[in-house]
Amino acid sequence: MTTHTPHEVPVPEDRFIISKTDPRGIITYVNRTFMEVADYPHVMVIGQPHNIIRHPDMPKAAFYHLWHTIKRGEEWFGYVKNRTRTGNYYWVFAHVTTDYQDGKPIGYYSVRRTMPDALKPTIETLYAEMRQIESRYGDKADMEAALKHLMAAIHQAGYASYRDFILQSYLQHAPACEEAFA
Ligand SMILES: Cc1cc2nc3c(=O)[nH]c(=O)nc-3n(C[C@H](O)[C@H](O)[C@H](O)COP(=O)(O)O)c2cc1C
Numbered sequence: 066m067t068t069h070t071p072h073e074v075p076v077p078e079d080r081f082i083i084s085k086t087d088p089r090g091i092i093t094y095v096n097r098t099f100m101e102v103a104d105y106p107h108v109m110v111i112g113q114p115h116n117i118i119r120h121p122d123m124p125k126a127a128f129y130h131l132w133h134t135i136k137r138g139e140e141w142f143g144y145v146k147n148r149t150r151t152g153n154y155y156w157v158f159a160h161v162t163t164d165y166q167d168g169k170p171i172g173y174y175s176v177r178r179t180m181p182d183a184l185k186p187t188i189e190t191l192y193a194e195m196r197q198i199e200s201r202y203g204d205k206a207d208m209e210a211a212l213k214h215l216m217a218a219i220h221q222a223g224y225a226s227y228r229d230f231i232l233q234s235y236l237q238h239a240p241a242c243e244e245a246f247a
Pocket residue numbers: 084085086090114115116117118119120123125128131145147161162173174175
């Protein structure tokens with residue numbers, strides 16, 4: 066394996082990175098943009114757990130929060146740093162929801178867009194603080210403490226909830242083509 070300094074892979078503003086999973090998070094579908102940005106051919110991701118692209122800079126609590134939210138049938142939004150096959154990384158604004166077929170839940174569905182650069186330093190700092198808290202004993206209580214830290218920072222910044230923080234911060238900095246969502 067070659068060693069190199071990881072670099073950020075840009076996510077084009079007009080593209081969506083899409084994947085679908087079964088109820089346990091095993092990948093069942095990825096679109097072309099997923100394969101291009103994450104640098105994975107189709108055969109290497111289908112049937113794999115979604116943590117195949119997990120980046121070590123992501124706090125565990127972010128995914129704990131994700132699963133807790135989607136298992137209740139609610140949608141989850143978040144900023145996620147992912148790892149490409151060759152060890153580079155890309156940041157996304159992610160939306161994860163239940164995937165339905167004939168009215169029945171069959172798994173989960175995620176659509177990701179480019180994450181505004183202006184938000185990256187704040188999120189990087191917050192996630193690093195969360196990882197620091199999580200590393201104390203590495204147990205569930207630490208993860209909940211990390212989540213508490215995130216929520217406290219969000220409230221301190223004047224947002225009423227996690228959801229408000231993610232959606233409002235995104236829309237404030239989103240590319241012009243996203244104005245229709247506001
Ligand atoms: C539809 C869907 C999309 C997901 N997308 C990502 C993703 O882009 N990156 C990621 O690291 N985890 C993603 N996850 C979460 C992973 O399943 C997993 O919880 C996470 O990578 C943490 O890995 P771990 O649970 O083994 O610690 C997704 C889960 C679902 C259900």
